Amino acid sequence: xxxxxxxxxxxxxxxxxxxxxxxxxxxxxxxxxxxxxxxxxxxxxxxxxxxxxxxxxxxxxxxxxxxxxxxxxxxxxxxxxxxxxxxxxxxxxxxxxxxxxxxxxxxxxxxxxxx
Amino acid sequence: xxxxxxxxxxxxxxxxxxxxxxxxxxxxxxxxxxxxxxxxxxxxxxxxxxxxxxxxxxxxxxxxxxxxxxxxxxxxxxxxxxxxxxxxxxxxxxxxxxxxxxxxxxxxxxxxxxxx
Numbered sequence: 001x002x003x004x005x006x007x008x009x010x011x012x013x014x015x016x017x018x019x020x021x022x023x024x025x026x027x028x029x030x031x032x033x034x035x036x037x038x039x040x041x042x043x044x045x046x047x048x049x050x051x052x053x054x055x056x057x058x059x060x061x062x063x064x065x066x067x068x069x070x071x072x073x074x075x076x077x078x079x080x081x082x083x084x085x086x087x088x089x090x091x092x093x094x095x096x097x098x099x100x101x102x103x104x105x106x107x108x109x110x111x112x113x114x115x
Numbered sequence: 116x117x118x119x120x121x122x123x124x125x126x127x128x129x130x131x132x133x134x135x136x137x138x139x140x141x142x143x144x145x146x147x148x149x150x151x152x153x154x155x156x157x158x159x160x161x162x163x164x165x166x167x168x169x170x171x172x173x174x175x176x177x178x179x180x181x182x183x184x185x186x187x188x189x190x191x192x193x194x195x196x197x198x199x200x201x202x203x204x205x206x207x208x209x210x211x212x213x214x215x216x217x218x219x220x221x222x223x224x225x226x227x228x229x230x231x
Contacts, residue, residue, distance in 0.1 A: 034220070036158075043206060043222040044158060089158060102148075102171050103220065107157045 002027040004092050006106025013080050014114055021109045023090035024072040032095040033066060033073045034103065038087045047088075048075070051095065080113045087111070117141040119223035121207050127229045131196050136226045138190045138207030147190045148208040148220070149182065151175070158206065164190065197230045204228075 003026040013019050025033075034049035050057045050064045050073065057064050061080075066073040077084055087110050091103040120139045128134050140147050149161040162172040164182055179195045190209075194201055207223040 038158075043224050045222070046219045049219070091158075102160055102163050103150075103158075104160060105158045 002030055002092055002094075002104040004090060004104050004106040006090050006109060008109060009107065010110045010112070012112045012114065015080060015082060017080055019075075019077045019080050019084070019111055019113075021075045021088055021090070021111070022072060023074070023092075023106050024070075025092040025104075026071065027092070027094070028068075028071065029094050030092040032093050033064070034091050035062075035064060035075050036089045036091065036105075038089065038108075040086075044089060077111075080111075082113050082115050085111055085113045117221075119207055119209055119221050121205075121223035121226050123226055124224065125227045125229070127231065128197055130199060130230055134194045134197055134201075134228060136192045136194075136205050136207075136228070138192075138223055139188055140190055140207065140209035141221055142188075144209035144211050144221070146170075146210045147182075147184070148210075149192045150206045150208060150222075151203040152206065152225075153203045161192075161205075194228075197228070199230050202228055202230045 006023045011019055031052035035047050036044035037047045038044045048059050048062050048064050050066050052068055055066055061078045063076040087108045089108045090106040093103045122137045147164040150158050151161055152158045160173050162176045162182055163170045181193045183191050204225040204227050206225045208220045210220045
C-alpha cells in the first residue's frame with residue numbers, strides 16, 4: 001500500500017521567512033496530493049492540493065510542487081506569519097474519478113513562526 | 116457554509132464497552148469517511164463509504180468496527196468492544212465526488228474517545 005514520508009517533523013522560522021515541507025510517496029499510482037493545516041485541537045483543513053497532471057500550483061503565499069518521477073511533493077509558504085503556526089500534513093491518494101478521499105497522511109510537520 | 120458535524124465531542128468509556136460516534140455529512144456529498152488521530156500522531160484512514168456500502172477500509176478497521184448510514188443523513192461509527200488503544204480523536208469527513216467534484220475532503224470537528 002501507499003506510504004507517505006514527511007520531513008521535517010518540526011520547523012521553526014522567523015516571521016517573513018519562507019518555510020518548505022517535503023513529502024515522498026511510494027505508490028506510483030497515486031495522483032492526488034493535498035496539504036492540510038491543523039491548528040491545535042481543531043479539524044484538518046485543506047489549504048492546497050495538486051494533481052499529477054501539473055507540476056506546480058500556487059495560491060497567494062502558498063505553493064505546492066510535484067515531481068512525479070522522483071515521487072515527491074513539497075509545500076512552500078512564503079512571507080510566513082504567526083498565524084501560519086500549525087501542524088501541516090501532506091497526503092496522497094488515488095483519484096479514480098470518483099472519490100479521492102482515501103487519503104494516506106504523512107506524520108505531520110509542526111511549523112512555528114516566531115514574531 | 117455547510118459543515119460536517121459530529122457528536123459527541125468527547126466520550127469517556129470503560130474498556131469493553133460499545134461506543135457509537137455520530138456524524139452528519141454535508142448534505143449533497145456522496146462519499147463519507149472515518150479517520151482517527153491518536154494524540155500527537157498522524158491522521159489515519161479507517162474506512163470510506165459510498166452508495167450505502169463500504170468502498171475501502173484500512174487494516175485498522177477490524178471486526179470490532181462497523182459503519183452505518185441508518186437514516187439518510189447520519190453516518191455512524193460503532194466500536195463494539197473498546198480497548199485502551201482505541202483512545203483517539205475520530206474525524207468524520209465527506210466529499211462530493213462525481214458530479215460537482217471539487218477534490219476537497221471536509222472534516223468534522225472530531226469526537227475525542229477516551230477509553231479507561
